[in-house]
Amino acid sequence: MNEDLAQTRALGVLGWIASQEEIFPAFLGATGSTEADLRHRIAEPEFLAAVMDFLMLDDAWVIDCATAQGWRPEEMMLIRAGLPGGDLPHWT
Numbered sequence: 001m002n003e004d005l006a007q008t009r010a011l012g013v014l015g016w017i018a019s020q021e022e023i024f025p026a027f028l029g030a031t032g033s034t035e036a037d038l039r040h041r042i043a044e045p046e047f048l049a050a051v052m053d054f055l056m057l058d059d060a061w062v063i064d065c066a067t068a069q070g071w072r073p074e075e076m077m078l079i080r081a082g083l084p085g086g087d088l089p090h091w092t
Contacts, residue, residue: 001078027054
């Protein structure tokens with residue numbers, strides 16, 4: 001997936017996270033971001049990579065988000081791979 005499409009899809013993921021009352025506060029805490037930070041960093045590919053990393057902490061989130069977006073859950077890894085650092089090997 002090219003970086004432009006990955007960024008667009010990651011923005012959709014961020015929108016889904018922001019709409020989840022139980023998940024959004026955890027996202028803010030995990031990233032150390034405030035809602036104001038989101039407005040300033042939303043166009044940064046590295047920030048969108050962090051969005052995807054956060055989402056992929058929980059398989060249920062991946063499935064729920066993918067379903068809401070009309071995507072296959074496997075596409076989340078393709079989105080992440082299209083963002084900075086996504087081509088690095090995973091050692092876990």
